[in-house]
Amino acid sequence: MSDTTKPADEGRVPQRQQPAASRLDRFGGHALEHLKASAPILAVLIVIFAAIIYLNPAFLDPPVFLAFLRRAAPLMILAAGQVFVIVSGGFDLSVGSLITVTVVVAAAITEGDPDALIPVMMLVLLIGVLVGMVNGVVTTMLKVPSIITTLGMLLILRGAVFYWTGGSPTGALADNFRQFGREAFDLPVIGQLPYAAIIVIAVAWIATRLLHRTAFGHQLLATGGGARAAQLTGVNITRVRIIAFVLSALSAVIAGILLAGFAGVSAQVGQGYEFRAISAVVLGGAAIGGGRGSVVATVIGALTLEALFMLLNLLGLPQPLRESVQGVIIIGAVVYAGLRLQRSGG
Amino acid sequence: MSRVTSAAESPRPAGDEPLLKLAGISKSFREVEVLRDVVLECPPGEVHAIVGENGAGKSTLVKVVAGAHQPDRGTMTLDGRAVSFHHPRQAQAAGVSIIYQEFNLLTDRTVAQNIFLGREPTRGPLIDRRRLEEDTVALLEQLNVSGSISPRAKISDLSVAQQQIVEIAKALSFDAQILIMDEPTASLAPPEVEALFEIVRQLRERGMLIFYVSHRLKEIFALADRVTVLKDGDQVATTDIGSLTPDSIVRLMVGRELSDYFPELAAPDDIGEVRLRVRGGSNQHISDIDLELRAGEIVGLAGLEGSGRTEVAEAIFGVEPFETGTIELDGEQVSIRRPRQAVDHRIGFVTEDRKTQGLVLPRSVLENTLLPLRTLSGHDRREREAVHEVAEGSTLTMQLAERVDLRAASLDQEVRFLSGGNQQKVVFAKWLASDAWVLLFDEPTRGIDVGAKAGIHDLMRGLAKRGAAVLMVSSELPEVIGMSDRIVVMSHGRIAGELEAGASEADIMLLATGQSNGDGPDVRHPAEEVAAAKTAQEDQAAETAEATADSELSEVTSNPHDDQMGHDPGEVSG
Known part of the structure; x- marks a missing residue:
């Protein structure tokens, strides 16, 4: 027995040593890793897609499918941010309110003025960084559990928006602000490729690199898996956790910008998104409590959740029950993850 | 694999049909074989010691007998009938009881309530308290402790030794024919150990087969009739205690003499x-x-x-x-x-508590090893990586794993699945990687x-x-x-x-x-x-x-949390 077995690692042979073959190996290795982490949720997604197609064959038409993707994009991005906080061992409940803030602030300030695009984008991103910093600093330095910190932030932001707008936000978003969530490139064959789809792919790719291929990502996973051990190995756990909250907040701002493209300006626009994002992360198999999680699986989890909502719609399930179904599946997903972990433990 | 055979493997005196027969028992966890082809025949009225290093498979073996693990291969025969237990409760009902190092007792309940938990004698819809206590006293009398342990005593008020006796009484209440004791003396004082031995000998007289898992050779020589030595999942020997000496057991366990225990000290020039x-x-x-x-x-x-x-x-x-x-x-x-x-x-710090301070348990060998390097800024990191002459993480980890003689299924294996010694080696590899x-x-x-x-x-x-x-x-x-x-x-x-x-x-x-x-x-x-x-x-x-x-075989300080024999189902020895 014994021996660290080499075959398991052939996928990571450094390029320098085997220039020709290794690039493929390396790619194959990583892709395989992500596939392994995503396999269960991918299977669920395929089943749900199959059911949708059975009920509504038009779903496969590129415009219909791409419209679905566009609608799913904000959640996919939000979940890709949320997973950073969850693998670090926390929660970020403030993201729904932050989406609302993004939309409402942008509308109030631009008042439909297209020239305001850049400053407004900068402003909302800055707000995101600030909110994330506050979440992170309060959680790490003041030692408030993140679920409380971000619940507090959720209420603070929600209250502020209501106070500021009196419950009915005014102003309008310029078309060039709405284009990200609404417009699409014209392409041959498939017709249109929404900007949103490209943004999702870009965000997911960056997030994947960040969590799984950088020193920061590994330190974050280590912090979530064993904060004390990570700290005693030299990880600045305060810093990496604060960064995780900032990333989550930034993902909320980006999700808000996309959502602004097709949702109206309202004081409720982001409500419920925090729970959907957490559900998506859980569906993607990340461990609540930290230490384990995959961006790719999380993004697929978000897509699955949106597909499920669509399926429930097609089945004629009343809207309010969506929440209940969501409740059932997140509990189910955690139960499943627990069983899977036990089994792999022998 | 060399198996020491001896007279003890030939049948015992006539009439002593084996109570328990194991044939070709094997068990793997996550593709790591932790028990290989164990063959055993034990008559009633025997104290059978199981020895081996941590990770040798002792715990897995007795858990298979007790129904807590299911063997991948092999058969088990109890009293002439083939049995296969899917749950410890089945084993218990069939007469196999196990006492773990950490007791299975409800500390806020009484002795009697613990012994008959879930099987309380009833009168109508109510528990018959008098009978419950009488039955308990009867069991305690069999162990000659009815004077010192009251059936109404709360478990938390008892000493560890007394709690252990309650566990034994519980086994007796199931009419156990086979009793497995996992490191029973780990937290007992010397006089308590002697008292326990008395009880064990008495149970042997009554024809019970006792499996005694221990690191402590002195106890094994004082108590056991036969010994099975395991090493890396192999059954190295099963033999009469009389044919062995402490030294020969150690040799069988570790494959080397105790005198090589410490490396040489530094020479002045060093x-x-x-x-x-x-x-x-x-x-x-x-x-x-x-x-x-x-x-x-x-x-x-x-x-x-x-x-x-x-x-x-x-x-x-x-x-x-x-x-x-x-x-x-x-x-x-x-x-x-x-x-x-x-x-x-x-500077590197190998902490006392590996599991919470030394390692990130749910992450892989690779990630744990490279973690200190990854906390460093670019220049510092490159400088230290240069020491190892390989830049790529998995190659470096592989090299370090070989240097510390790590035994893991792969570099992607989560460290929580490693044995204590191997976990410690990962901690070493970590500081080697950072060139402390x-x-x-x-x-x-x-x-x-x-x-x-x-x-x-x-x-x-x-x-x-x-x-x-x-x-x-x-x-x-x-x-x-x-x-x-x-x-x-x-x-x-x-x-x-x-x-x-x-x-x-x-x-x-x-x-x-x-x-x-x-x-x-x-x-x-x-x-x-x-x-x-x-x-x-x-x-x-x-x-x-x-x-x-x-x-020097006992673990001087047996910290139950640190122990390989713990009941973490995910523990893979090897």
């Missing part, structure tokens, strides 16, 4: 310049610490529990930094207020079995040989003496004195208990003073004495 110098270091736990660690040298830091040894290591590493005093590294004064800075200054020059070890071999201990000691010496300065905190005096080129003894948060290599346990104890002011190695002591020191020092010395008496 020891170089002062790497780390602490001057007047104080914080709320420790005062006036003056300490020098030289390249190539292992300094043992001895002292009693609570004397401030760990606190010195923690202060150097910035966990709880010195409030006054200075730290110099290679002659330059540095400030270390956080572990982060210590890592920057090439000063290494602080806090109880580096606590909870690690003999064979792996020697490996850890070799690694420590190897680090020193390559020029690292090593500080080793240890409660085990044989380890301090065997490993240290210089011994610093602490007492009450201060350094009580310094001794040269080869100092005796008595020298160390004198300093540790404040009996001597310790002006270096020339500590002279009248014999009575030694005796006095030893008396004053009972707790500490008892542990050490025990270790020596048991051919």
Whole structure:
């Protein structure tokens, strides 16, 4: 027995040593890793897609499918941010309110003025960084559990928006602000490729690199898996956790910008998104409590959740029950993850 | 695999049909085979010891018999009938009971309630309390303890030894024919051990088959009829106790003599310049610490529990930094207020508690090994990576894994699945990866079995040989003496004195208990003073004495959380 077995690692042979073959190996290795982490949720997604197609064959038409993707994009991005906080061992409940803030602030300030695009984008991103910093600093330095910190932030932001707008936000978003969530490139064959789809792919790719291929990502996973051990190995756990909250907040701002493209300006626009994002992360198999999680699986989890909502719609399930179904599946997903972990433990 | 066969494997006297037969029992966890083709025939009325290092498969074997694990291959025959247990309850009903190191008792309930939990005698819809107590007393009488344990006593009010007896009574209440005891004496005092032996012998007289899992050879020779030795999942021997000696058992277990236990000390030439110098270091736990660690040298830091040894290591590493005093590294004064800075200054800290402080359990061998490197900024990291002459993470990890002789299924295996010794090797690999020059070890071999201990000691010496300065905190005096080129003894948060290599346990104890002011190695002591020191020092010395008496096989401090025999279902030995 014994021996660290080499075959398991052939996928990571450094390029320098085997220039020709290794690039493929390396790619194959990583892709395989992500596939392994995503396999269960991918299977669920395929089943749900199959059911949708059975009920509504038009779903496969590129415009219909791409419209679905566009609608799913904000959640996919939000979940890709949320997973950073969850693998670090926390929660970020403030993201729904932050989406609302993004939309409402942008509308109030631009008042439909297209020239305001850049400053407004900068402003909302800055707000995101600030909110994330506050979440992170309060959680790490003041030692408030993140679920409380971000619940507090959720209420603070929600209250502020209501106070500021009196419950009915005014102003309008310029078309060039709405284009990200609404417009699409014209392409041959498939017709249109929404900007949103490209943004999702870009965000997911960056997030994947960040969590799984950088020193920061590994330190974050280590912090979530064993904060004390990570700290005693030299990880600045305060810093990496604060960064995780900032990333989550930034993902909320980006999700808000996309959502602004097709949702109206309202004081409720982001409500419920925090729970959907957490559900998506859980569906993607990340461990609540930290230490384990995959961006790719999380993004697929978000897509699955949106597909499920669509399926429930097609089945004629009343809207309010969506929440209940969501409740059932997140509990189910955690139960499943627990069983899977036990089994792999022998 | 060489199996020692002996007369004991031939049938016992007529009429003694085997009570339990195991044929070809094998078991794997996550593709690691932890038990290979175990064959056993045991008659009733036998005490059968199972020995082996941690990770040898002892625990897996008895759990298979007790129905807590299902074998992948092989058959089990009980009293002539083939059985296969899918749950411990089935085994219990069939007459196989197991007593784990951590008892399965509800501490807030009474003795009687525990013994008959879920099987309480009833009268109508109510529990028949009188019968419950009478039945309990009857069981306790069988064990001759009805005088000392009341059926109404709360478990939390009983001593550990008494709780163990309650567990045995519970087994009797199931009419157990086979009783498995996993390290039963780990937390018992000597008189309690003797009392337990009495009970075990009495159960044997009544025809019970007892499996006795223990590290303590002395006990095995006192109690067992036959012994099965496991090594890395192989059944190395099953034989009469009479045909073995403690030495031969150890040889079978570890495949080497105990005399190679410690690597050689440093030669004078090996020891170089002062790497780390602490001057007047104080914080709320420790005062006036003056300490020098030289390249190539292992300094043992001895002292009693609570004397401030760990606190010195923690202060150097910035966990709880010195409030006054200075730290110099290679002659330059540095400030270390956080572990982060210590890592920057090439200091590594192997903590006592691997599982919460040393390793990120749900992450892989690879990620744990590379973690300290990954906390460094680009330039620093490249500089240290350059030392290893390989840039790529998995190649580096592979190289380090080989260097520390790590046994893992793959580099992607989560470290929580490794045995204690292998986990400790990952911690080593981690600091090797970061190219630490000063290494602080806090109880580096606590909870690690003999064979792996020697490996850890070799690694420590190897680090020193390559020029690292090593500080080793240890409660085990044989380890301090065997490993240290210089011994610093602490007492009450201060350094009580310094001794040269080869100092005796008595020298160390004198300093540790404040009996001597310790002006270096020339500590002279009248014999009575030694005796006095030893008396004053009972707790500490008892542990050490025990270790020596048991051919150093027992784990001196058995910390249940650290123990390989724990009941973590995910534990893979090997």
